Amino acid sequence: MNPAKLPWSVEENPRLSQWVDFSEPGIARVFSAKVELGQGIVTAIAQIAAAELRLPMSKVVVVSGDTRSCPNESYTAGSMSIEVGGTSMRMACAEARRAIVERAAIMLNADQSSIAAEGGLILLDGAPSKLDYWNVAREIDWQLPISGRAPFAALANSTSLGKSIARLDLPAKVTGASFIHDFELPGMLHGRVLRPPSYGARLESLDTSAVKNLPGVVKIWRSGDFVGVCCDHEYQAVKALEGIGAGARWSESEVSADSRGWRELLPTLRSIDSETEAGERPTTLKNLRQLSATYSRPPIAHASMAPSCAVAVYDQQGLTVWTHSQGVFPLRGALANALGIDESHVAVIHKQGAGVYGHNAADDVALDAALLARQVPSRPVRIQWTREDELAWSPLGSPMVIKIEGTISPTGDIVDWSSQIWSGPHGQRPRPHGPVNLLAAAHLDPPIPFPEAYEVMSRFAGGARNSEPAYDLPHRKIVLHSLPGLPFRTSALRTLGGYANVFATESFMDELADAAGVDPVEFRLRYLSDPRARRVIETAVKLAGWPLNGERGKGRAAGIGFARYKNSAAYVAVIVNVEVDRDVRVSKVFAAVDAGLVINPDGVVNQIEGGIVQSVSWTLKEQVLFDGRRVTTRTWDQYPILRFDEVPELAVELIERPDSRPLGVGEAAQGPAAAAVANAVARALDVRVRDLPITRERIVAAGTAQ
Amino acid sequence: MSTTHTIVVNRQSHQVTVDHYETPLLYVLRDDLRLKGTRFGCGNGSCGSCTVLVDGHAQRSCELPMWSVEGKSITTVEGLGTLDRLHPLQRAFIDFQAGQCGYCLSGIIMTAAELIGSGGEPSREKIVAALDANLCRCGAHTRIVKAIEAAWKASATGVVR
Numbered sequence: 014m015n016p017a018k019l020p021w022s023v024e025e026n027p028r029l030s031q032w033v034d035f036s037e038p039g040i041a042r043v044f045s046a047k048v049e050l051g052q053g054i055v056t057a058i059a060q061i062a063a064a065e066l067r068l069p070m071s072k073v074v075v076v077s078g079d080t081r082s083c084p085n086e087s088y089t090a091g092s093m094s095i096e097v098g099g100t101s102m103r104m105a106c107a108e109a110r111r112a113i114v115e116r117a118a119i120m121l122n123a124d125q126s127s128i129a130a131e132g133g134l135i136l137l138d139g140a141p142s143k144l145d146y147w148n149v150a151r152e153i154d155w156q157l158p159i160s161g162r163a164p165f166a167a168l169a170n171s172t173s174l175g176k177s178i179a180r181l182d183l184p185a186k187v188t189g190a191s192f193i194h195d196f197e198l199p200g201m202l203h204g205r206v207l208r209p210p211s212y213g214a215r216l217e218s219l220d221t222s223a224v225k226n227l228p229g230v231v232k233i234w235r236s237g238d239f240v241g242v243c244c245d246h247e248y249q250a251v252k253a254l255e256g257i258g259a260g261a262r263w264s265e266s267e268v269s270a271d272s273r274g275w276r277e278l279l280p281t282l283r284s285i286d287s288e289t290e291a292g293e294r295p296t297t298l299k300n301l302r303q304l305s306a307t308y309s310r311p312p313i314a315h316a317s318m319a320p321s322c323a324v325a326v327y328d329q330q331g332l333t334v335w336t337h338s339q340g341v342f343p344l345r346g347a348l349a350n351a352l353g354i355d356e357s358h359v360a361v362i363h364k365q366g367a368g369v370y371g372h373n374a375a376d377d378v379a380l381d382a383a384l385l386a387r388q389v390p391s392r393p394v395r396i397q398w399t400r401e402d403e404l405a406w407s408p409l410g411s412p413m414v415i416k417i418e419g420t421i422s423p424t425g426d427i428v429d430w431s432s433q434i435w436s437g438p439h440g441q442r443p444r445p446h447g448p449v450n451l452l453a454a455a456h457l458d459p460p461i462p463f464p465e466a467y468e469v470m471s472r473f474a475g476g477a478r479n480s481e482p483a484y485d486l487p488h489r490k491i492v493l494h495s496l497p498g499l500p501f502r503t504s505a506l507r508t509l510g511g512y513a514n515v516f517a518t519e520s521f522m523d524e525l526a527d528a529a530g531v532d533p534v535e536f537r538l539r540y541l542s543d544p545r546a547r548r549v550i551e552t553a554v555k556l557a558g559w560p561l562n563g564e565r566g567k568g569r570a571a572g573i574g575f576a577r578y579k580n581s582a583a584y585v586a587v588i589v590n591v592e593v594d595r596d597v598r599v600s601k602v603f604a605a606v607d608a609g610l611v612i613n614p615d616g617v618v619n620q621i622e623g624g625i626v627q628s629v630s631w632t633l634k635e636q637v638l639f640d641g642r643r644v645t646t647r648t649w650d651q652y653p654i655l656r657f658d659e660v661p662e663l664a665v666e667l668i669e670r671p672d673s674r675p676l677g678v679g680e681a682a683q684g685p686a687a688a689a690v691a692n693a694v695a696r697a698l699d700v701r702v703r704d705l706p707i708t709r710e711r712i713v714a715a716g717t718a719q
Numbered sequence: 720m721s722t723t724h725t726i727v728v729n730r731q732s733h734q735v736t737v738d739h740y741e742t743p744l745l746y747v748l749r750d751d752l753r754l755k756g757t758r759f760g761c762g763n764g765s766c767g768s769c770t771v772l773v774d775g776h777a778q779r780s781c782e783l784p785m786w787s788v789e790g791k792s793i794t795t796v797e798g799l800g801t802l803d804r805l806h807p808l809q810r811a812f813i814d815f816q817a818g819q820c821g822y823c824l825s826g827i828i829m830t831a832a833e834l835i836g837s838g839g840e841p842s843r844e845k846i847v848a849a850l851d852a853n854l855c856r857c858g859a860h861t862r863i864v865k866a867i868e869a870a871w872k873a874s875a876t877g878v879v880r
Binding site for chain 2: 050051052053177179180182183184185186187188189190191192194195197203227228229246247248249251252316317318319320365366367368370397399400615619620622623624625626627630648649650654655656657658660662663
């Protein structure tokens with residue numbers, strides 16, 4: 014079923030030629046600015062195109078994330094790639110096939126109803142004609158606008174849509190080169206960049222005399238507090254960076270980045286406030302009881318497996334950058350702004366990197382590469398960050414504090430719900446025609462300072478994501494205190510505020526249920542009229558066999574968490590089993606997911622599994638620490654993530670809804686998984702930990718306080 | 720001071736000259752021999768992305784100075800199998816769709832290659848123990864363990880597809 018409204022990507026890129034091309038015989042080339050981050054989007058886009066064009070997948074080539082040829086779809090983010098990018102591709106390809114049928118009918122002087130376009134061939138009354146897609150395509154005006162009304166292929170007839178097609182990119186990744194890191198151009202130089210030791214540090218002096226004579230050093234370039242080096246070989250650049258670091262004298266200052274007690278610190282900071290309120294408090298209920306609880310999450314690092322990397326070349330054509338950025342078009346604009354050149358002279362081309370979970374250093378390293386490439390015209394320059402810089406200088410997921418107050422009646426009716434959220438910005442990605450937010454730009458002479466938080470302080474701000482509980486509450490009030498002045502750089506990390514808000518909301522639901530003496534599943538269902546929400550909870554309960562380990566304080570228990578991501582994407586309910594001995598161990602996780610129409614079921618399951626595991630890692634282990642000047646969690650020892658022996662068993666069930674529109678899943682499981690862990694720990698220990706991560710120290714502290 | 724070393728990589732002998740005597744094997748594999756399936760992750764042996772086999776043992780190539788691998792036989796993921804002749808492990812990773820971004824996979828596959836090559840009864844516990852120092856950030860762990868288990872069972876029983 015076609016949606017009534019054109020998706021944003023089609024509105025912005027309305028012509029068929031922006032999406033599909035038949036100029037190479039035997040191949041349908043489709044163009045998408047949605048890029049592969051490890052989530053399988055390129056395979057899904059190929060599945061969609063193959064289904065709508067009625068071609069085998071082997072005849073479909075996806076060109077992804079290239080400013081020279083792709084439609085400008087801005088970022089690959091927000092679990093919108095299938096919802097918006099996929100639906101747009103579906104419309105474009107359905108329209109292309111319809112155009113082919115219409116034109117073929119004219120060319121064969123036949124009625125449209127006797128024509129079929131199938132597998133690349135034009136069939137006339139079911140038999141092959143002299144025409145195929147490609148010789149018909151030559152006669153079509155591809156400047157046609159996409160109407161969105163060409164009928165979609167039926168799921169039942171498709172060999173690609175709704176099928177667990179194996180990832181197209183995986184074979185290369187298990188056999189050899191496939192990442193931006195592995196990309197090599199003739200004459201390419203290898204570079205490194207020296208980062209300041211702390212926020213606000215200034216480079217007082219730099220002695221490079223010892224480095225200049227090292228083997229392979231081609232160029233050392235300093236501008237202000239930025240120093241980069243280019244060498245013939247990569248390890249030469251590693252050594253040169255060591256030497257440059259040794260010859261640099263910095264002056265540092267306190268910036269009061271203090272990691273102790275986010276729950277105390279954040280509410281004291283300057284804030285920009287917004288408020289939403291809905292419903293009426295019932296006035297007839299008596300003997301009401303008020304509950305209040307405050308929750309927090311620390312800053313979290315992306316902690317990609319690979320340090321960020323980019324390749325750039327400056328030549329007569331201008332600047333060309335190969336990047337693992339999530340937004341080639343916004344990056345093109347930001348680079349042009351930072352470098353003071355016209356955007357038309359910049360080409361940005363996506364190459365796969367390690368998993369990115371939001372706005373990490375991919376864009377920053379692209380500017381590093383561009384700056385150094387400008388110093389060595391016509392020579393490609395490859396820059397790779399260090400592990401330490403990746404953990405310390407990538408934008409972080411913002412710390413948050415959430416205070417919730419609720420009023421319940423003696424029979425457990427929620428009368429009132431109000432929450433206050435304190436959060437730094439989550440949406441500070443580079444914008445094409447706005448402020449530059451690229452690390453190196455702030456260190457240059459003259460600097461382009463980091464912009465003050467430009468994320469709109471409204472209900473669209475990332476901190477508000479999932480702050481509205483999905484429950485039918487008579488009255489609720491949400492106040493968002495946006496904090497523009499955090500002393501460190503924060504931006505988009507998977508789910509934005511959704512992870513912490515769902516953790517808090519779902520923890521509080523359990524606290525209310527406990528106060529009312531009601532089973533947490535039953536309590537949730539009381540306040541859910543949406544049948545899809547009820548169904549995921551009921552499915553998870555059935556999978557897990559709730560109630561499990563119901564007895565309190567015995568060290569083993571189950572917990573539940575539920576959310577509909579953004580209140581508009583996929584519905585996910587998660588039940589976990591935990592065992593708490595010295596540490597918390599999540600042993601089993603059961604998840605039920607309603608993602609509407611699913612393009613690739615195994616791809617969705619893989620995303621949900623990964624989302625759960627990453628969330629368990631965030632929830633039990635992760636926090637970025639500071640010493641007053643700098644991030645001190647710079648290695649995998651200092652910033653541990655979940656290891657193989659700590660990963661739970663997983664069971665995921667998809668609820669099929671082939672007639673519904675597709676709903677994003679990439680960020681849908683993290684919040685529910687965190688809440689389920691917290692609720693299970695609370696039951697296992699009879700102690701509620703409200704400050705993440707749930708470490709041994711936090712459990713002891715919470716136990717002492719309660 | 721530059722030094723010259725002879726190493727055998729994927730059954731082929733190479734003589735390479737490096738500028739710094741402590742140049743890690745990783746950079747020689749990637750930069751000189753252009754075998755880019757071995758990946759840099761951290762540079763101090765704590766993530767496992769750069770794992771290769773040195774005389775059959777899984778080792779971190781980012782921490783192995785060239786002088787320490789003189790004359791040794793090294794296997795990288797390229798030497799394990801190719802797209803048209805996949806090793807059972809590579810085959811299993813594709814069959815189980817055991818990965819998301821895939822950056823950690825070659826190191827994990829090489830760690831598993833030593834385990835499988837060492838014989839013994841396949842077991843999930845042994846796999847998890849062997850992967851103790853390999854990190855994956857996307858959360859593909861459970862699929863990875865299943866893929867290795869399947870490949871190990873297949874090779875233990877001689878049923879290699």
